[in-house]
Every structure is written in C-alpha cells, then in structure tokens.
Amino acid sequence: QKEVEQDPGPLSVPEGAIVSLNCTYSNSAFQYFMWYRQYSRKGPELLMYTYSSGNKEDGRFTAQVDKSSKYISLFIRDSQPSDSATYLCAMSVPGANSKLTFGKGITLSVRP
Amino acid sequence: EAQVTQNPRYLITVTGKKLTVTCSQNMNHEYMSWYRQDPGLGLRQIYYSMNVEVTDKGDVPEGYKVSRKEKRNFPLILESPSPNQTSLYFCASNPGPNTGELFFGEGSRLTVL
Numbered sequence: 001q002k003e004v005e006q007d008p009g010p011l012s013v014p015e016g017a018i019v020s021l022n023c024t025y026s027n028s029a030f031q032y033f034m035w036y037r038q039y040s041r042k043g044p045e046l047l048m049y050t051y052s053s054g055n056k057e058d059g060r061f062t063a064q065v066d067k068s069s070k071y072i073s074l075f076i077r078d079s080q081p082s083d084s085a086t087y088l089c090a091m092s093v094p095g096a097n098s099k100l101t102f103g104k105g106i107t108l109s110v111r112p
Numbered sequence: 113e114a115q116v117t118q119n120p121r122y123l124i125t126v127t128g129k130k131l132t133v134t135c136s137q138n139m140n141h142e143y144m145s146w147y148r149q150d151p152g153l154g155l156r157q158i159y160y161s162m163n164v165e166v167t168d169k170g171d172v173p174e175g176y177k178v179s180r181k182e183k184r185n186f187p188l189i190l191e192s193p194s195p196n197q198t199s200l201y202f203c204a205s206n207p208g209p210n211t212g213e214l215f216f217g218e219g220s221r222l223t224v225l
Contacts, residue, residue, distance in 0.1 A: 042219070
C-alpha cells in the first residue's frame, strides 16, 4: 500500500460547483497535512496547511483532517475557472528534514 | 520578491554528459531540498540540506549529488546522466523542519537521450 493515495482524476466541473478532493494515508506518524496547487509549467504552491486533526477554512477553501480514519479532504466552494490546476496532498512527520510525502495529484478543470 | 530560482528551465542532454542544475533562494531559509516529479509517481525527495555543509539523502538519491557551500545555493549534480533521470526537477526551500510550507522553484525539465 502506498503511503499516500489520492483519487487519480482528472476532474471536470462547471463553474460554481463545490469540489471535493480527497487523500488517504497509511503512516500514523504524519502530523502535518498540506494541500498544494500546481498550475501548468509552474512549481507547486502551498494552498492549505493543517496540523493534526480538524478543519481549517480560508476563503472558498476548507481543509479537513480525520486522523482516526487517516483521511484528508479539500473542499472548494463556488469553484472558478482560475481554480483549474493540479492539486497535490502532502504530509510530513515532525522533524522529518523537510521531506513531504505527496499524493500523485489530481487535475481539476472548472468549465466556464 | 521572495523566490526560488532554478536554471536551466529546460535541458536536453545525452547519456553520460555531466550536468548541473542550479538553485538559489533569497529568503534566507535554512532548509533546501530537491524533488523530482514523474507521471504516476508524484513528487519524490532526492536530497535535502539542513544548513551549509549539511546534506543527506532523500528517497531517490541514486545518480545524484548535491552540495551546500552557501546558504542561498543548492545545486543538483548529475555526474553521468541516464535516460531514467529524464524528469521534472524542483528545488524547494523552507525556514525550518516542522513546517509544511515549502517554497518551490518553477522546475527544470530534463531529457536525457
């Protein structure tokens, strides 16, 4: 079993839709949970960052972490064409020398 | 502007011809790392550095070397490139070990023929 599994996609939704992106993981030592967004021909950029379990909201984006189920989610409300990108979940163990373990990413397309 | 700069952005080379991908950051970050991104495999860490002259292997270090002689620079060296090193490479920096916020460069697409 891979350490981090992410729905492969791709995903296409109409503008204004609610988008749900998900990852599961197997390593119970993960404490930091991130979502990165990567536009075409660009490097990943941090979108959301959560420590341990719980929810975090930032504008149209909400990140959820359920450590008991080893499951994280990213919700995008009122999706916009500018949200079209690849979304990568990432996780790390405290003190783990900057090593993030990434999901493979899912490409989202928001149709106008 | 805070940034991580990689060069070259695109490179086509032949098997065995040594090459270096440079990386520089202007945020005074302690930590720097290299990742490669491959279809179906995602991003994987190659090497990381916690400070000047302190480097260590990541998950896929075979065929690569790094050095950290200055805080801002962290070059990736391929002594004898092979076709299986054809990939998209990202340099990243972050201020400390317990933060998930890595600042990535724009990537270097390498093709080894």
